Amino acid sequence: MKKAVTLLAALSLTLTACSNTTTTTDSAATDAKYTAGTYTASAKGHSSDVTVTAEFSESKLESVELDVSGETENPGQAAKEELVEQILNAEDSNIDGVSGATETSSAVKAALKSVYAQASGEEASESTSSLTDGTYTETAASFGFMTNMTGDVTIKDGKISDITITEESDSLTGQWFSTAEKLLIPRIIESQSIGVDSVTGATTSSGAIKNIVSQAIEEAGGDPADYRTETEKSTETVKKEGYDVIVVGLGGSGILSYCAAAQAGASVFGIEAAGEIGGNSISTYGPMALNSENLKEKYNNGEDYINADDVYNTWIEYVGSEEKADVIHEAVYNSGSALDFYMDNFDFSFDGLGGLLGSFVVPEWTQEWTVYTADEDNTKWYVLGPDHLYQYQNALNKAKAMNENSDYMTELTATELLFDEDGNVTGVKAEYYDGTTYEIYGKSVILATGGFLGNDEMMEEYLGSTVSTIGDTVNKGAGIQMGLSAGGTTYATGTLPMIHISQVPNLIRTDELTADQKAILSALAVTTDVPMVTVNGEPWGNANQSGTDEESGITVEIAYAPEYKYYTVYSASDIEKIKTEGLSETQSKAEVAFVGQGGTLPAAGTAVSDIEEILNAGVTYDDVLVGTPEEIASKLNCDVNTLKETLTEDTTYYLVCCAGWSYGTVGGLDVDVNMNVLKEDGTPIENLFAVGQDSEGVCNTDGEAYTPWGGQAQSWTFVSGQTAGTKAAELAQN
Numbered sequence: 001m002k003k004a005v006t007l008l009a010a011l012s013l014t015l016t017a018c019s020n021t022t023t024t025t026d027s028a029a030t031d032a033k034y035t036a037g038t039y040t041a042s043a044k045g046h047s048s049d050v051t052v053t054a055e056f057s058e059s060k061l062e063s064v065e066l067d068v069s070g071e072t073e074n075p076g077q078a079a080k081e082e083l084v085e086q087i088l089n090a091e092d093s094n095i096d097g098v099s100g101a102t103e104t105s106s107a108v109k110a111a112l113k114s115v116y117a118q119a120s121g122e123e124a125s126e127s128t129s130s131l132t133d134g135t136y137t138e139t140a141a142s143f144g145f146m147t148n149m150t151g152d153v154t155i156k157d158g159k160i161s162d163i164t165i166t167e168e169s170d171s172l173t174g175q176w177f178s179t180a181e182k183l184l185i186p187r188i189i190e191s192q193s194i195g196v197d198s199v200t201g202a203t204t205s206s207g208a209i210k211n212i213v214s215q216a217i218e219e220a221g222g223d224p225a226d227y228r229t230e231t232e233k234s235t236e237t238v239k240k241e242g243y244d245v246i247v248v249g250l251g252g253s254g255i256l257s258y259c260a261a262a263q264a265g266a267s268v269f270g271i272e273a274a275g276e277i278g279g280n281s282i283s284t285y286g287p288m289a290l291n292s293e294n295l296k297e298k299y300n301n302g303e304d305y306i307n308a309d310d311v312y313n314t315w316i317e318y319v320g321s322e323e324k325a326d327v328i329h330e331a332v333y334n335s336g337s338a339l340d341f342y343m344d345n346f347d348f349s350f351d352g353l354g355g356l357l358g359s360f361v362v363p364e365w366t367q368e369w370t371v372y373t374a375d376e377d378n379t380k381w382y383v384l385g386p387d388h389l390y391q392y393q394n395a396l397n398k399a400k401a402m403n404e405n406s407d408y409m410t411e412l413t414a415t416e417l418l419f420d421e422d423g424n425v426t427g428v429k430a431e432y433y434d435g436t437t438y439e440i441y442g443k444s445v446i447l448a449t450g451g452f453l454g455n456d457e458m459m460e461e462y463l464g465s466t467v468s469t470i471g472d473t474v475n476k477g478a479g480i481q482m483g484l485s486a487g488g489t490t491y492a493t494g495t496l497p498m499i500h501i502s503q504v505p506n507l508i509r510t511d512e513l514t515a516d517q518k519a520i521l522s523a524l525a526v527t528t529d530v531p532m533v534t535v536n537g538e539p540w541g542n543a544n545q546s547g548t549d550e551e552s553g554i555t556v557e558i559a560y561a562p563e564y565k566y567y568t569v570y571s572a573s574d575i576e577k578i579k580t581e582g583l584s585e586t587q588s589k590a591e592v593a594f595v596g597q598g599g600t601l602p603a604a605g606t607a608v609s610d611i612e613e614i615l616n617a618g619v620t621y622d623d624v625l626v627g628t629p630e631e632i633a634s635k636l637n638c639d640v641n642t643l644k645e646t647l648t649e650d651t652t653y654y655l656v657c658c659a660g661w662s663y664g665t666v667g668g669l670d671v672d673v674n675m676n677v678l679k680e681d682g683t684p685i686e687n688l689f690a691v692g693q694d695s696e697g698v699c700n701t702d703g704e705a706y707t708p709w710g711g712q713a714q715s716w717t718f719v720s721g722q723t724a725g726t727k728a729a730e731l732a733q734n
């Protein structure tokens with residue numbers, strides 16, 4: 001049963017827990033303000049529970065520790081030092097917070113208020129500050145970069161009665177805002193709290209909505225800290241039994257597996273962690289499609305349009321091994337037929353950008369991949385790709401309707417596999433957003449959780465470093481971990497992450513700089529006409545340095561750079577030149593709009609008089625390093641002499657960071673041609689399958705970029721999804 005409790009009430013439990021650290025003194029006899037001791041409280045921040053632990057003497061707060069480790073690195077964790085300083089300098093719980101880190105600050109304030117209350121011996125109270133009726137218009141930075149998010153919050157009879165977002169640009173990138181709007185707003189109103197969980201898969205939009213409500217509460221005379229009530233989680237367990245196939249993750253490969261299993265007559269249950277189905281797959285442009293019958297008919301008079309044997313041989317050559325030749329064979333020769341299966345049975349359509357497109361790397365493959373039809377009337381194209389969510393929704397609902405026992409749930413996060421006493425996989429355990437545990441039992445399980453981009457530990461373990469992310473960070477390697485728990489093994493987890501886009505690592509989403517100023521910062525990062533160094537201070541990439549691929553004109557292969565980033569190098573005189581003479585031809589044409597930072601660049605030769613302001617903002621956001629070669633070597637923790645091979649003058653330098661932004665990881669579980677997860681000895685786990693980015697390593701190789709023809713990743717979702725769904729259904733029926 002759900003029950004709302006106030007933060008303060010909840011925290012009284014915490015107080016009890018740490019009462020043994022309280023020093024007992026006769027405070028009544030003295031004029032003590034506080035009971036000396038250590039007190040702890042937590043409150044919901046942007047993406048985690050933020051904890052404040054404070055030590056009080058009888059007269060004041062003496063020291064404080066903040067645990068903000070679950071918050072985003074920037075701005076959340078970056079605000080820690082300043083927040084600690086504010087707390088130590090304040091006389092009570094009233095601190096300003098750090099601009100840009102509003103949600104983390106607000107949670108810290110709420111928890112701080114509670115530790116003060118505990119130390120003062122105040123009664124836990126359910127009362128909240130009263131609000132003045134009215135409609136309050138507020139603005140907050142969010143995911144979209146074209147405008148901030150603006151909303152009207154109506155307070156009626158002292159309660160939050162309506163939240164209407166009137167302007168936002170998050171929707172330009174995809175479905176995230178609409179998911180947050182649909183799910184979060186009613187929950188805030190129902191619970192009268194901004195302490196409710198952000199919607200999984202839409203955390204930035206959720207955070208902006210909560211921020212807007214927080215500002216409105218403040219303007220209405222309330223204290224937002226009083227409105228961070230947490231909803232008590234359910235402790236119920238629900239069992240669901242009798243499914244033929246369970247699909248974990250309803251992005252592209254999961255939905256396609258679901259459809260194939262349903263088409264083969266199976267009853268299927270789908271588990272999706274995010275508030276909306278689709279995962280990365282609904283942001284993609286499209287899949288490789290070799291000689292699909294439908295596309296042949298539509299675009300090539302029924303004739304083959306590409307030599308599939310050539311693709312197969314090139315692929316084997318690229319991975320440098322025949323170890324997985326049978327799987328790569330399926331990936332190549334089924335890529336057209338898998339597409340046809342879904343076009344014919346589940347209404348998928350591909351005709352965006354005019355049909356069939358040429359490969360990125362093999363010029364002879366002039367018709368190699370295709371692009372989804374964009375939204376319903378084929379008019380809307382999004383910054384991250386055409387939104388074809390409706391195609392996946394349509395397919396999933398059509399598949400679900402094929403068997404009355406089939407179903408799926410969103411906001412349900414799979415946590416582990418279930419086993420019988422002999423160690424056979426029998427189902428999946430998952431947690432619903434309200435805390436309810438689900439145990440779902442079925443004959444086969446298909447893992448389709450989209451790789452491990454969102455799991456920092458796995459990124460460090462398999463790839464040696466984290467990376468900036470465009471792809472879904474809900475994808476935390478759950479499928480891979482579940483496969484391992486069943487005795488499965490991995491394949492090519494060291495395949496480099498998918499990176500096609502470069503940008504500064506820390507986007508400036510506030511209006512500290514104008515969009516055009518942000519564009520200049522981005523241009524300085526992504527331009528290819530200046531010297532570059534790696535994070536280790538070694539020369540990198542461009543025409544003046546090593547590693548240039550002059551033939552292709554690709555000067556920097558950022559996926560191969562240590563930590564997936566490098567620095568472009570400007571001396572003080574280079575910056576002075578930009579100030580008076582403007583950007584170079586190459587810089588003025590740099591691609592700066594991707595990911596979300598940047599307006600329009602000035603023409604080459606137009607003086608950039610505000611270059612210092614731009615670079616200073618870059619320094620604040622850790623996008624720019626400034627100093628002498630010695631100072632920069634110390635910041636990078638690298639050898640100064642190595643750095644001086646590039647930073648040759650005795651002057652101040654500006655190093656602008658250019659980071660690769662990744663779509664997702666590639667390596668995952670080892671699978672055979674049936675998509676069965678393999679054990680280390682090469683034998684299959686018969687009723688466990690892995691698809692999409694949970695098994696894409698089998699088409700790739702450690703230490704190299706993923707197969708770069710064009711659309712290969714999406715194609716694998718189609719091929720692996722069709723195979724796994726069909727095989728899992730067959731297994732259940734036999």
Ligand SMILES: Cc1cc2nc3c(=O)[nH]c(=O)nc-3n(C[C@H](O)[C@H](O)[C@H](O)COP(=O)(O)OP(=O)(O)OC[C@H]3O[C@@H](n4cnc5c(N)ncnc54)[C@H](O)[C@@H]3O)c2cc1C
Pocket residue numbers: 201248249250251252253254271272273274277278279280281282283284285286287288384385412413414415448449450451470471472474475476477478479498662663664691692693694710711712713714715717
């Ligand atoms: C912006 C962008 C553009 C791209 N463009 C292209 C392109 O044009 N061509 C191409 O080939 N590839 C492209 N890619 C890559 C491609 O999208 C992916 O390779 C592909 O979508 C992977 O599909 P998937 O099913 O493995 O993962 P996803 O589609 O991401 O699905 C994984 C799903 O699992 C869910 N999930 C994760 N953990 C859990 C859990 N514990 N419990 C329940 N559910 C969970 C996630 O919420 C998600 O819905 C692009 C990627 C991005 C981000």
